[in-house]
Amino acid sequence: MYVFDDRMHERAVFSSQRSTHTLMLIRSDFAQCQKDVPAQSKVPSAPSPPLRLRPAPPPLYRTFPPTRVFTSPTSPQTDYESIYRSFLSPLNLYHPNPTHYATVTSPRGHDRLSPPSTLLYLRKLSNDPSYISPRAGEPLTPIISRMHLLTSSLHPTTAAEQRSFLALFEDVSRQARFEVQNALHPENVSAQHKAAVEMLRARYGQMIGLLKSESNVDKLTGLLDADEVARFLEVHELLVAEENLLEMVGKSYAGAFPRL
Structure with missing residues (x-):
């Protein structure tokens, strides 16, 4: 039987494996750091973009914010990038x-987009890979349903059922990997929409929540071999990382206009 206990995860993050527990500690440290920032730097309506300092801005920052000062790539990282990197580097996903x-x-604060720009932004949200789409959580629905079915069954799951679910779980990881490396990258988080981010975070939260039960984990992995369990753990760690990043972006960086 394989269990996601704290000891396993604490060893994992700082060695060859990574853990949910330590990732949550990192997020807690980040929240404490945010409390220590002077009030004027934490205006809720216009948070500072978590952009890594670059010698030249990417397209997003040609218009927002106009006063941003870009310096050399060796400049100190912003808070968000430091946290982002701490999540993804152990997973070998940081770029x-x-x-x-x-x-x-x-837009931020009381600013509003013009009607044409609003329509363009909404199209980008739905179709551009650099944005979290309001429909991004839809592919997760059947997988969550499958998790519920397997974990609530009165009969033991078979090895075939567990391997079938592992294949679905790894499909989720491909979506998550693309999201963390693009929409949730420090260069793009200020372009995200709060509602879309929170909807996706809720979906990942459902999946992660089901894995907090020892009996649920056993029903999904108890008959898998060591290599298969390792693959399962890797997906779990990625989903925990994305769920934490989505929460940070939704609270501090994503915009709320226009209403979805």
């Missing part, structure tokens, strides 16, 4: 630049 750049951002 200094996203594959896709968001080019239209949601």
Whole structure:
């Protein structure tokens, strides 16, 4: 039987494995750091973009914010990038630049987009890979249903059922990997929409919540071999990382206009 206990996860993050528990500690440290920032730097309506300092801005920052000062790549990292990197580096998923750049951002404070720009932004949200789509959580629905079915069954799951679910679980990881390396990259988070981010976070939260039960984990992995369990753990760690990043972005960086 394989269990996601705290000891396993604490060893994992700082050695060859990573853990949910330690990732949560990192997020807690980040929250404490945020409390220590002077009040003027934490205006809720206009948080500072978590952009890594670059010698030249990506497309998003040609218009927002106009006063941003870009320096050399060796400059100190912003808080978000430090946390982002601490999540993804142990998973070998960190890249200094996203594959896709968001080019239209949601406004901050009392600013509003013009009607044409609003329509463009909504199209970007739904179709551009650099944004979290409001429909991003839809592919997770059947997988969550399958998790409920297997974990609530009165009969023991078979090895075939567990391997079938592992294949579905790994499909989820491909979506999550793309999201963390693009939409949730420090270059793009200020372009995300709060509602879309929170809807996706809720879906990942459902999946992670089901894995907090020892009996549920046993029903999903108890008959898998060691290599298969390792693959399962890798997906779990990635989902925990994305769920934490989504929560940070939704609370501090994503915009809320226009209403979805």
